[in-house]
Amino acid sequence: MPHTHSPLHILFLQQEPCIRMYKEARALKNLGLKVTLCFQGTPLNQRYPSMDMSIFEAVIDLNAPREHLRFYESPPALQIFRKIWDISREFDIVHCHNEPDLFATVALSCEPPMVHDTHDFLSFRGNNNKFFEAMASRGSDGRIYVSQVEMDGAIQLYGIDVNRSVLLANYMNRDMVPQTRLRKLSETDGIPHLAAPGGITTSAKSPAFFLPGVQFLVQQGIYVHLYPYKNRDIEPYLNLARQCKFLCIHEQLPHQDFLIELTQYDMGFTPWHIPPEKKDDNKTHGHLSNRLLEMVGVGLPVITTDSRASARFVKEHDVGRVIHSGKELLAAIEDLMRKEKNVTPQNVYMEDHIPQVISLYETILAERK
Numbered sequence: 001m002p003h004t005h006s007p008l009h010i011l012f013l014q015q016e017p018c019i020r021m022y023k024e025a026r027a028l029k030n031l032g033l034k035v036t037l038c039f040q041g042t043p044l045n046q047r048y049p050s051m052d053m054s055i056f057e058a059v060i061d062l063n064a065p066r067e068h069l070r071f072y073e074s075p076p077a078l079q080i081f082r083k084i085w086d087i088s089r090e091f092d093i094v095h096c097h098n099e100p101d102l103f104a105t106v107a108l109s110c111e112p113p114m115v116h117d118t119h120d121f122l123s124f125r126g127n128n129n130k131f132f133e134a135m136a137s138r139g140s141d142g143r144i145y146v147s148q149v150e151m152d153g154a155i156q157l158y159g160i161d162v163n164r165s166v167l168l169a170n171y172m173n174r175d176m177v178p179q180t181r182l183r184k185l186s187e188t189d190g191i192p193h194l195a196a197p198g199g200i201t202t203s204a205k206s207p208a209f210f211l212p213g214v215q216f217l218v219q220q221g222i223y224v225h226l227y228p229y230k231n232r233d234i235e236p237y238l239n240l241a242r243q244c245k246f247l248c249i250h251e252q253l254p255h256q257d258f259l260i261e262l263t264q265y266d267m268g269f270t271p272w273h274i275p276p277e278k279k280d281d282n283k284t285h286g287h288l289s290n291r292l293l294e295m296v297g298v299g300l301p302v303i304t305t306d307s308r309a310s311a312r313f314v315k316e317h318d319v320g321r322v323i324h325s326g327k328e329l330l331a332a333i334e335d336l337m338r339k340e341k342n343v344t345p346q347n348v349y350m351e352d353h354i355p356q357v358i359s360l361y362e363t364i365l366a367e368r369k
Contacts, residue, residue, distance in 0.1 A: 007032050007033050007034055008033050008034070008092045008093065008358075008361055008362075008365075009033070009034040009035075009036065009057065009090075009091050009092055010028065010033060010034065010035050010036070010091060010092065010093050010094075010095050010361070011035075011036050011038055011087070011088055011090075011091040011093070011094045011095065011112070012024075012025055012035055012036065012037045012038065012056075012095050012097065013038050013039075013084065013088075013094055013095065013096045013097070013103050013104075013107060014037075014038075014039050014096070014097040014098075014103065015039065015040045015041050015099075015100060015102065015103055016039070016040075016041035016042060017037065017039045017041070017042070017043070017044035017047070018044075018097070018119065019048065019170075019255075019290055020097070020119050020146075020170050020290065021037075021044075021097045021117075021119075022044060022048075022051055022055075023170070023171065023172060023173050023350050024095075024117075024168070024350065024354065024357070025037065025055055025056060026052075026055050026173045026175075026350070027173055027350035027351045027354040028354060028357075028358070029055045030173070030174075030175065030351055031351065031354060031355070031358065033358065034057045035055070035056055035057060036056055036057045036058045036059070036060065036091065037056045037058075037059045037060065038060040038062065038084065038087060039059075039060070039061060039062065040061075040062045040080070040103075043059075043061065048255060049254065050254040050255045050256055050257075051255070060087060062080055062083060062084070081106045081109075084103065084106055084107065084110070085106075085109060085110055085111075088107065088110035088111060088112055089110075089111050089112075091112050092112060092361070092365060093112055093113055093114075093115060093361050093364070093365070094107045094110045094112050094113070094114045094115070095114075095115045095117060096114060096115065096116055096117060096136070096140075097117045097119060098116070098117065098118055098119055098120060098133075098136070099119060099120045100132065101116075101132035101133045101135075101136045102132050104116045104132070104135075104136035104140065105132045105135045105136050105139075108135065108136070108139045108140070113141035113142070113364045113365065113368060114139075114140050114141055114142075115140060115141060115142040115143070115144065115357075115360065115361070115364070116136045116137060116140035116142070116143050116144070117143075117144040117168075118137075118143065118144065118145050118146065118150060118154070119146060120146075130157070134157070134158055137154050137157075137158040137160055138158050138159075138160065141164065141364045142164045142165070142166075142360045142361075142363075142364050143160055143161075143164060143165040143166075144165070144166055144167075144168050144357065144360075145165065145166075145167055145168070146167075146168065146169055146170060146288055146309075147167070147169065147288045147308075147309035147312075147313075148167060148309070148312065149308050149309050150309075151165060151167060164360065164363070164364070166356045166357060166360055168353055168354070168356070168357060169288055169293060169313060169353070170288060170289065170290045170292075170293045171293050171297070171348060171349050171350040171352070171353060172259075172290075172293055172294050172297035172298075172349060172350065173349060173350050173351065174349040174350070174351050174352075176255075176256070176259060176297070177259075177297060177298060177299075177344075177349075178256070178259050178260040178263055178298060180260050180263075181260075181263040182260065182261065182263045182264035183264065184264060184265070184266060184341060185223070185264050185265065185266075186266050186337070191221065191222065191223055192222050192223065192266050192267070192333050192337055193222075193223040193225060193264070193265045193266050194217065194222065194223065194224050194225065194265060194266065194267055194268065194269040194303070194333070195225045195227070195262055195265040195267070195268050195269065195295060195300065196210060196214065196224055196225065196226050196227075196268070196269045196270065196271070197225075197226070197227035197258070197262075197268075197291045197294075197295070198227070198228075198229065198270075198289055198290075198291035198292075199228065199229045199230075200226060200228050200234055200237065201233065201234075202233055202234060202235070202236055202237075208272075210226075210237075210271050211236055211237060211240075212271070213269070213271025213305075213329075214226070214237065214240070214247060214271070215240065216326050216329070217246070217269075217329070218240065218244045218246035218247045219244075220330065221246060222246060222333065223246050223247075223248065224246065224247050224248070224269065225248045225250060225265060226247070226248070226249045226250065227250050227252065227253075227258065227291075228249065229252070234249075237249060259294060259297075259298055262294070262295060262298045262300060263298055263299070263300075265300060266300070266336070266337060266341070267295075267300050267301045267302065267303060267320070267333070267336050268291075268292065268295030268296070268300045268301070268302040268303070268320070269302070269303050269304075270289065270291075270292050270302060270303070270304045270305070270307075270310060271303075271304075271305050272304065272305045272307040272310060288309040288310055288313060289310075292304070292310060292313070293313075293348070296317070296319045296320075296345055296348050297345070297348055297349060299341075299343055299344055299345065301319055301320040301321070301336045301339065302314055302319060302320035302321075303320055303321050303322075303323055303329065303332050303333070303336070304320065304321075304322055304323070305322070305323060305324070306322055306323075306324055317345065317346075317347065317348055319345055319348065320332075320336070321335070321336065
């Protein structure tokens with residue numbers, strides 16, 4: 001049976017461990033809770049070597065090859081599910097992180113209550129197989145969403161209980177804020193330097209098609225610094241960088257080194273591409289990236305296009321500008337360059353918002369008594 005002692009001991013369950021899950025665990029640990037990670041895919045510290053795994057009470061590797069989960073009724077898959085059910089008995093709450101939603105559906109049969117944490121609302125991707133998402137959304141004891149756009153989608157599709165649902169953006173942890181701050185590059189050359197980290201693409205159908213915004217800025221003689229996740233399928237960006245000194249494409253860095261490097265720039269830039277045919281597309285408007293929150297967290301103002309989730313965050317927290325045209329972009333840069341640098345923002349760290357998750361846990365457990 002689940003424990004009822006304090007502090008709460010939470011089982012984090014995820015097929016492929018990710019940064020958002022880690023940041024939530026770190027915040028819960030910072031506030032006195034215990035978190036154990038149970039996963040199936042690539043170990044977190046193998047994907048992100050700089051991650052401090054000591055924040056977890058324990059790390060349980062299910063040692064399950066991906067192909068074992070291809071057929072859910074197969075004996076190997078059922079053995080994995082049985083292992084999850086047995087492991088979960090020792091915890092107060094099972095907190096499942098998607099994607100995908102398979103483990104959250106499996107966790108509905110665990111003895112402790114289950115919280116479904118939707119990092120990505122898969123219905124927005126046009127995936128026709130919504131079975132696991134629907135079961136996890138409807139059957140969970142509580143739900144967490146990255147943005148209001150995603151929560152609204154779950155309300156519309158599945159009629160979820162909003163009283164047991166909370167919003168939690170991809171905030172960074174307060175103790176990740178660099179103690180070392182680099183000198184602004186613009187103090188040397190007098191030219192604005194904008195950081196645009198994260199995934200980029202060459203597909204004009206994708207929100208991450210940053211090329212038009214990048215081209216516009218470098219043609220104005222403004223530096224743009226890209227940190228793509230992968231240096232493949234980005235040839236147009238590489239060609240532009242070869243032709244123009246104002247576009248700088250950087251290699252990936254260890255996470256804390258990356259955060260320190262961000263401090264040398266004047267502002268962040270997330271030019272989400274919203275073609276006319278996707279102006280009402282939920283996937284396009286529901287995106288609120290880790291990188292945007294990290295730029296804000298280290299003290300950079302951010303300029304973003306009118307993607308609903310990103311624009312709402314920037315406006316509500318007063319951490320930058322939302323632009324709709326090249327003219328507005330240049331005006332925003334000019335305005336932000338006059339502002340005080342390295343201003344520590346308020347209410348934008350995971351520790352500021354994780355208490356509502358703890359309250360959700362406590363409410364669910366109280367109802368189980």
